[in-house]
Amino acid sequence: SLAARLDRPIVLVGLMGVGKTTVGRRLAEALKRSFVDVDHEIERAADRTVSEIFATHGEAYFREGERRVVARLMGEKAGVIATGGGAFIDADTRALILDKGVAVWLDCDLETLVERTSRRNTRPLLRGGDPAKILAELKEQRSDSYAQAHIHIVTDDGPHHRTVSRIIEAID
Numbered sequence: 001s002l003a004a005r006l007d008r009p010i011v012l013v014g015l016m017g018v019g020k021t022t023v024g025r026r027l028a029e030a031l032k033r034s035f036v037d038v039d040h041e042i043e044r045a046a047d048r049t050v051s052e053i054f055a056t057h058g059e060a061y062f063r064e065g066e067r068r069v070v071a072r073l074m075g076e077k078a079g080v081i082a083t084g085g086g087a088f089i090d091a092d093t094r095a096l097i098l099d100k101g102v103a104v105w106l107d108c109d110l111e112t113l114v115e116r117t118s119r120r121n122t123r124p125l126l127r128g129g130d131p132a133k134i135l136a137e138l139k140e141q142r143s144d145s146y147a148q149a150h151i152h153i154v155t156d157d158g159p160h161h162r163t164v165s166r167i168i169e170a171i172d
């Protein structure tokens with residue numbers, strides 16, 4: 001219900017490049033809520049970039065940090081939270097989000113994801129081969145998990161403010 005949703009953190013999930021961070025920041029502004037980006041919190045805590053953490057400690061270690069940060073944020077005052085693309089794929093992290101938050105799956109077509117992720121090459125998972133192929137595989141592997149989110153928003157390649165209003169409509 002609306003009342004139940006309003007005092008829960010709104011958690012954006014979905015693939016790399018879909019716009020979770022940008023949309024999250026603007027959604028938080030529109031709702032006058034705090035905004036937290038999980039990747040950024042992990043980087044702050046580790047004093048390392050996500051790429052460095054993957055390179056030094058591996059993905060499993062990163063997922064542990066991600067789980068810890070999400071667990072902490074789920075216990076805090078309701079804000080808007082942008083997750084990294086793999087957070088909602090981890091069963092424990094997903095359970096936490098579904099239990100304590102309102103999960104919003106931001107979804108868009110592959111071409112847009114490829115275009116957006118190619119602007120900055122900061123994603124360790126896209127470095128091992130052809131980014132378009134890797135993103136296509138991740139979309140295929142992860143969609144069933146993302147589909148467990150409470151709300152599904154299919155975005156287009158247009159301006160993010162449209163996505164923000166559509167999330168607000170969906171939550172109301």
Ligand code: S3P
Pocket residue numbers: 014015016017020039050083084085086087122123124125
């Ligand atoms: C990942 C997505 C990244 C970051 C890490 C792993 C993933 O976040 O957490 O590189 O597994 O999809 P963004 O979705 O913000 O790029």
